[in-house]
Amino acid sequence: MTSSFAQDHADALLWLEPPYSEQALQWAQRATQNSIKVLQSSKRYAGLLAELTQINASAGQVSEIAFAGHLAVRLHKTASHPRGLLQTATRAKEGLGRWKTVLDVGALGASEGKDYSLYWSNASCLAHHYERCLLDLHEAGGDEAELREFDLSTGRFVEGGFALARSRYTATWVDADTLLVGHTLGDAPRTMTGHPAQALLWKRGTALEKARPVLSIPAGNAKFQALPAGHHGQAVLVQVVDYTTFVLHRVMADGSVRKLELPTALKFGFAANAQRVFAMLGSAETLNGELVPADSLIAARLDAGLGEQSSVELVYRAKPGEVVDSVFGIHVSDQSVAVPMRSGLSLWVDVARLENGRWQSRRVVEPVPGVSSSVVGSGGGVDGFVILSSGFLTPPVQEWVRGDGQHTVLERQPAQFDASGLRVELCKAKSRDGQVVEYFRVGPKQTAGKPVPTLITGYGAFGISMGPGYFTTGFSGAAFGGATLKLWLERGGALVVPAIRGGGEYGAEWHRSAMREKRQNSYDDFHAVAESLIQGGYTDRARLGVFGTSNGGLLAAVAGTQRPELYGAIVSDVPLADMLRFPEMGEGPAWINEYGDPKNPLDAAWLSQYSPVQNVRKGQDYPAFLVTVATTDNRVGPGHARKLAKRLMDVDAKVLFLEPDGGGHSVSDSLQRPDMMAMRATFFIDTLMGPLPAAR
Structure with missing residues (x-):
């Protein structure tokens, strides 16, 4: 349980929560x-x-390719253009023409004095x-953005076109x-998370x-999302009650709105074309007199009459x-839907088409151990999809998979390091309650019987795999750390990625099994993987590190505390x-359904048992923290990280902090x-x- 010392000190750190308060910024x-100074003084x-x-x-980074009519489009990021170049190329049956830059994002920002x-x-x-x-232009990486109408054919912003000043917004044609559109400019209505509450x-x-x-x-809902639906005088509005409950509406150009006859227990991730909107079931539902299991894919006809469940x-x-x-999401064209599939840690892609009144699926990308395939481009007036496949040691390739099943390679990146001495293994551990936890282990083929420096990362929430x-x-x-992973593996390190509960690797029930209480x-699943690595002699405590981002950052902090x-x-x-305190910072209120409500005494009891800030204690030998x-960061808010670092400093733990x-x-x-x-790589x-x- 949380000690009174820990809780008293946590309460004393409220001054670190406001992102731009003078006292917090100075600290x-x-x-x-x-x-x-510490990190850059290292010899490494x-x-x-x-x-x-x-x-x-x-x-650089792989530039995901999408189609827009007769053009292919990508946002190309390189070391010399880290903000990206928006580029187009002509699309032909045999592949793509030469890329042409239509917008330099970095140059645009420099010309306007914005990042x-x-x-x-x-x-x-x-x-x-x-x-x-x-175009969705974000400043300084925050979640608020400007909207501007842009013409791909001329490479210019449309004079007198649609434009919104910076706010949280959602918009579609x-x-x-x-x-x-919805926005948060001026006194526009907002939800509890600070997102628009009114659609216009x-x-x-x-x-x-x-x-x-x-x-x-x-106002108690999380937000809504404006979803394109063929641009034929209609759009779909996705009402996000919380991240497991959704209500979908069809909005017409004349202002009429109709609630779609869909279940509300759905998984986040929707797609629509002019005829249908597609969604994934979050729980089993009876549809048209038939019990349909959770994790199934359903569609609702947009032209159906009110109350017509047969739609x-x-x-x-x-x-x-x-x-x-x-996670990788469903994608649609005018005639078909691409369905990324998984069975645990095995991934593949099917494409479904409506044939003789029934949906028929066929495999277009087969599962390969240690490789994932995702749909990165669809629609754009093209019957087909761009599919990106890559693995821990397998360089990425992007293919255009057409409606007739033919594959055309659009881009293949060469290997960026010698992986001949490495291997990918699928391993298992047993959690405290007996649940088997699978994990990937990427590391050297030969270990010479010595403990291998190993990094573990994970997420384990919101059904994200x-x-x-x-x-x-x-x-x-x-x-996985971007290019720093190459630095780690080339020095003899290993990477471990477990499928812990709370994620989506095994569907909605796997997610629910780590929600709230x-x-x-x-966390037990994650610790079990660490224990299996140590007990099996693969590594030891002195060589075992953890990293994670967002909820994964919470996971890492819980692991260490x-x-x-x-x-x-x-x-x-x-x-x-x-x-x-998470509902008081960033978009925290949107996550109460996932974690619980700390204002509820019962919820607060279980939250306090793992909350890192409340569980830092005097006299404990903590691992080194960065x-x-x-x-x-206005999504989570910098207050969490500041308070964690300050609590660790207060008990003389080894902690570094970068903001x-x-x-x-x-x-x-x-x-x-x-x-x-590079400082993060140096630390590890x-x-x-x-x-x-x-x-010598």
Whole structure:
């Protein structure tokens, strides 16, 4: 249980929560400067930074390709253009033409005195020519953004086009002259999480203040999402009650709104075309008189009449041990839907088409051990999908899989390091309650009987699963440390990625088994993997480190405070850390359904049992900690990381703290912040691999 000393000290740290208070910023800046001095004084730092810079220059990041009419589009990030170049190429049956830059995001920011990042999706482009797109420009990595209408064909912003000043917003095309939009500018209604609470129809050429309200959601909801639906005078509004409960509405250009006859217990991740909206079941449901299991994929016809439940179609029935992977998401074209599938740690892709009134699926990408395949591009007026496949040791390839099943390679990245001495293994551990936990182990083929320096990472919440991925790929690569993973593996280190409860590796029930009062299951699974590695002789406490981001940062912090005897080093990145205060920071209210409500005494009791800030104690031998966050992280908020670091400092634990002012919730980016990631690599290598040998 939490000691009175710990709780008293946690309460005394409320001054660290406001992101921009003078006292908190001064503390964060001092702690950051002190930590930079320590990390950059290491004999390894300069060499690691040079290596990381060279990797960035030669490899960069994989630029996911999507289609927009006759064009292919990508946001291409390199060491010289870390903010990205928005580029187009002509699309032909045999592949792609030469890439042409239509927007330099970094140059745009420099010209306006702003630190812009572009979040790109071809769903932002207007059918049927796909030239007019709604660009989502974020400043300093924060979640608030500007909206601007851009013309891909001219490479210019549309004069007098749609534009929104920076706020939390959601928007999509209804037709060429109408947007479905929500924003938080001025006194616009907001939800408890700070997202828009009112949906508007905004006509071209009119002031935003004249936009027509069409639907308001309760302030107690998390938010709503505007989803494109073919741009034929309609859009779909996804009402996110919480992250397990959703209500979907069809919004027409005339302002009429109709609630769709779908179950509300769904998994996050929706897609729509002009005919249907597609969703994944979060629990078993009776549809059209038939019991359909959780994790199945369903579709609702958008043209169905009110109350017509027969409009709900079963696209894919989940089989025992198989689920639709909600992380990589479903993607649709006009004629078909791509379904990323998984069975535990095995992943593949099916495509379903409606044939003779029934949905029929076929395999388009087979499962390969240690490799994941995800759909990164769809729609855009093309019957087919762009599928990205990569693994821990398998360089990425992007293929265009057409409606007739033919595959065309669009881009294949060469190997960025020699993996011949490495292998990927699928291993198992047994958790405290007997649950078997599978995990990937990536490391040297030959260990010479010596303990291997090993890093473990995980997530274990919100039904989010972690799959294999090369270090240059987007979501997966960043989750494993980006280019710093190459530095680690080349020095003889290993990486372990477990499928712990709370994630989505085995479907909705696997997620629910670590929600709220069952949260400890997730941590027990993680500790069990660590114990199996140590007891099996693969590594030892002095060589075992943990890292994680966001909820994974919470996981890392819990690992180091709950079982300090197991771990030698912890990196807790943009974490939640004070679980008795999380609804008061960032978007915390949206996560009460996942974690519990600390204002409820029963919930507070279980939250306090693992909350890192409340469980730091005097006299404990803690592993070395590096806590990282950005001042501009308005998703979780920097207060959690500050309080965790300060609590550890107060009990004389070994802790370093880095808080740059920009970067938002994605601050740990090896391409945009190589110095910060080189310091992180230095921390792990110095702590877990020992000092450099003395020069002879």
